[in-house]
Structure formats: structure tokens, C-alpha cells
């Protein structure tokens with residue numbers, strides 16, 4: 243996601259860097275360029291304008307003109323301003339302890355990802371030790387109830403379906419009672435969507451709201467829609483006060499406009515982002531992480547969380563140790579690939595690692611994983627530990643053994659070399675150690691102080 247915005251911003255910063263010293267006029271020109279790329283990313287016009295004004299004022303305040311590395315001052319200012327525009331957001335969902343079940347109502351336009359997101363949220367909550375109930379309250383689309391029921395079955399989450407009524411408010415009201423009886427501490431209502439915000443849709447949602455008295459109302463918004471997503475959020479919020487927004491489809495080629503604008507325009511925080519079709523592909527929204535992704539610095543905290551969730555601590559520590567020692571072998575690489583596979587899309591994961599996004603030749607498509615594993619498995623133990631031994635004839639043998647080509651084998655070895663180099667750099671910065679440090683999750687609550695190495699430098703962190 244966000245590739246083109248990231249790339250355009252990088253080009254602007256590079257331009258500033260090449261100029262060395264920055265004059266007043268240079269700064270103004272830079273701001274104009276930043277505004278242009280924000281507009282291209284489909285950021286709301288007024289937001290882009292305010293954003294650049296804020297950055298300019300701040301950059302001047304920080305004496306960017308006198309600075310020896312003006313681009314760093316500008317990057318930091320853009321970063322901080324992005325964080326400010328997209329935040330703040332309280333992590334997690336506020337629970338209603340008195341009620342016995344916290345009711346979350348999901349609404350949004352047709353196809354925005356409501357049903358998928360309900361399932362994702364249920365899984366997210368379940369993993370945190372909750373006992374969620376999904377409620378099929380979309381009675382518009384014939385297949386909607388089945389879709390939710392199937393998802394619930396897949397995730398082992400109960401789904402409330404009520405064939406006795408065709409009225410969504412009634413379904414929701416009964417569902418809440420059912421949740422209380424079944425001791426489901428969270429109730430997630432999947433409501434119907436329509437092509438546009440119209441009277442019948444809003445009336446139905448208002449009735450559901452009266453009947454189920456949700457503790458949280460979240461709007462599910464398609465992030466690909468850019469400013470249109472923002473406009474629909476505004477429209478919804480006027481009729482149905484929202485507690486938060488969930489931006490979906492940020493894994494696609496989203497330009498970033500919705501993420502940057504929606505809080506500033508609607509005044510409601512983005513709570514979660516959807517980054518894929520799989521039930522695991524939901525992340526708590528962190529303005530800091532998003533700003534870092536936009537600037538191409540990865541999202542270390544997000545990565546740490548994923549690692550925490552899926553990786554065996556001892557295994558991870560062993561891998562980290564080997565990386566420090568420089569004894570990380572292809573066998574370990576294989577182990578890492580398998581762990582990554584458990585975590586979801588490798589491509590997305592790689593983008594979360596600072597610097598990786600910029601490494602063009604470290605492209606790993608998800609479907610490549612099986613092939614990579616096959617290649618490594620066709621190597622002898624010796625070859626896996628000492629990849630430098632793999633000469634041309636061995637490459638041919640390995641290719642044959644794994645049903646791939648010598649080009650594939652070469653590509654893997656090259657990737658491994660790049661990765662080893664990268665790791666040495668990272669371990670030099672102390673980042674890998676931090677990546678695998680389980681205390682990090684606690685630190686996150688203390689406002690995400692961990693940043694990628696590049697950004698760390700730019701932002702003046704040790």
C-alpha cells in the first residue's frame with residue numbers, strides 16, 4: 243500500500259537533500275510539492291492545505307533554513323504532523339463491564355468490508371481471551387447471513403441467526419439477550435449496506451441503534467475510495483454518531499488519502515485497519531505506525547506485535563542470537579519463512595521492516611514461499627549452513643530436486659545474501675534485538691517509542 247505516495251515523498255526529500263542548504267523560497271517550493279503529492283494521494287483538499295501550512299510553520303520554527311541537514315528536519319516535521327493529523331487514538335475497544343456484553347455495531351456502505359471485518363474483529367477479540375458473538379443482522383442481501391455463519395464456523399465463533407424475524411432491530415435486540423445468556427462478553431452486529439447513504443439505510447441503522455443500544459458504533463470504510471470514503475464517513479457520522487472508523491483494503495494500491503484525511507475531516511479516530519482478506523488481516527490503527535509506513539520506514543511496533551502473536555519466543559530468540567553472531571543459515575531462514583507464513587502475507591510483513599520497502603530486489607511474493615521452501619529443502623545440511631559452497635553444478639542439482647530452475651535457486655541465494663547483509667546492518671543498530679524482545683509489547687502502551695533505524699536517526703533517537 244501507499245507505494246506511490248511514499249515514493250513521491252522520498253523524491254521530494256531527496257531533492258531537498260541534494261540542494262544542501264534551504265532558502266525560504268526552497269521551503270515554499272518543497273511545501274508546494276508535498277501538497278501536490280498529497281492531493282495525488284487523494285488527501286482532502288483542505289487537509290492537504292492545512293497540513294502543509296502546519297509543516298511549514300514548524301519547519302521554520304525548527305530553523306530548517308539554518309540546518310545542515312534540512313531534509314531531516316523536514317522529514318521529522320512531516321512525520322510528526324502526519325501523526326498529529328491521524329491521531330490521537332486510544333488503543334483497544336472500551337468495554338462496558340456493567341452490561342455484561344459490550345455491543346459493537348458495524349455499519350458502512352455495500353461492499354466496504356463489514357462482514358469480513360466483523361469476523362476479523364471477532365477473531366481479534368477471541369485471541370485476547372474474549373468470548374465474542376457475531377450477529378447476522380444484514381437481512382438485505384440473501385447470502386449475507388450464510389457468509390457470516392461460514393466465517394463464524396471457520397473461526398470457532400458463535401453466530402446469532404434469527405430465522406423468526408425479518409426485522410434487523412429485533413434480531414439485534416434478541417442477540418444481545420442471547421449474548422448475556424451465553425456469557426458472550428462482546429456482541430458484534432453485522433448490519434446491511436447500501437450503495438449510497440439513503441433514507442431507508444439510515445432509518446434502519448437508527449432503529450438498530452435504538453434496539454441494541456451499542457456501546458461502540460464503528461463505520462467500515464473502503465480505504466481504496468480515498469476522498470469518497472471520507473465523504474461517506476462524514477455523511478454517516480451526521481446521522482449516526484460514530485465512535486470510530488475501520489479503514490479496509492489498505493493492502494491494495496490505496497493511495498493513502500483516506501487514512502490521512504478522515505480524522506481531520508470527520509473528527510473520529512481510525513480504530514482498526516483491514517490489510518487483507520484473511521481473518522487475521524486486521525490491525526489496530528496506530529498513527530505513528532501509519533506515518534512511518536507512509537514515509538517508507540516500516541512499522542516496527544506493528545511487526546513486533548505480529549511476531550509476539552505468532553512466534554515461539556525461544557525460537558525467535560535463538561534466531562536473533564544467530565543473526566547477531568552471523569551464524570544464521572539457510573535452515574534458519576527456512577524456519578523464519580515458516581513462521582512468517584503463519585503470520586500472514588509475507589509481502590506485507592516485509593514492508594513493516596524498516597528499510598525493506600526500499601529494497602527492490604528483496605521481493606517475496608506470497609506464492610513464492612512454497613518454492614523457496616522447496617529449494618532449501620533440496621539442499622544438503624552442509625549447503626544450508628554454508629551457502630557459499632553452492633556452485634553451478636550444485637545449483638543445477640538443487641533446481642532439479644525442487645522442481646525449479648537455476649534462476650530460482652540463484653534468486654534465493656541472492657535474497658539470502660541480501661537478507662544476511664540487512665540483518666548485520668540491523669543488528670548493528672540494535673533493532674533486531676528489540677524486534678524480538680517481549681517487553682516491547684508493554685512498552686508500546688507507553689506510546690511507541692520504538693522506531694526503525696533510519697527514522698530513529700532522523701528523529702534523533704539513540
Ligand SMILES: Nc1nc2c(ncn2[C@@H]2O[C@H](COP(=O)(O)OP(=O)(O)OP(=O)(O)O)[C@@H](O)[C@H]2O)c(=O)[nH]1
Pocket residue numbers: 350351352353354355356357358359380383386434435436490491492493494515516517518519523
Ligand atoms: N484486500 C482486502 N479485501 C477486503 C478487505 N476487507 C474486505 N475485503 C473484501 O471485500 C469484499 C467485500 O467484503 P464484505 O465483508 O462482504 O463487505 P460488506 O460490507 O459486508 O458487503 P455487503 O454486506 O454486501 O454490504 C470481500 O471480497 C472481502 O474479501 C481488506 O482489508 N483487504
Ligand SMILES: [Mg+2]
Pocket residue numbers: 356357358380386432433
Ligand atoms: Mg456484509
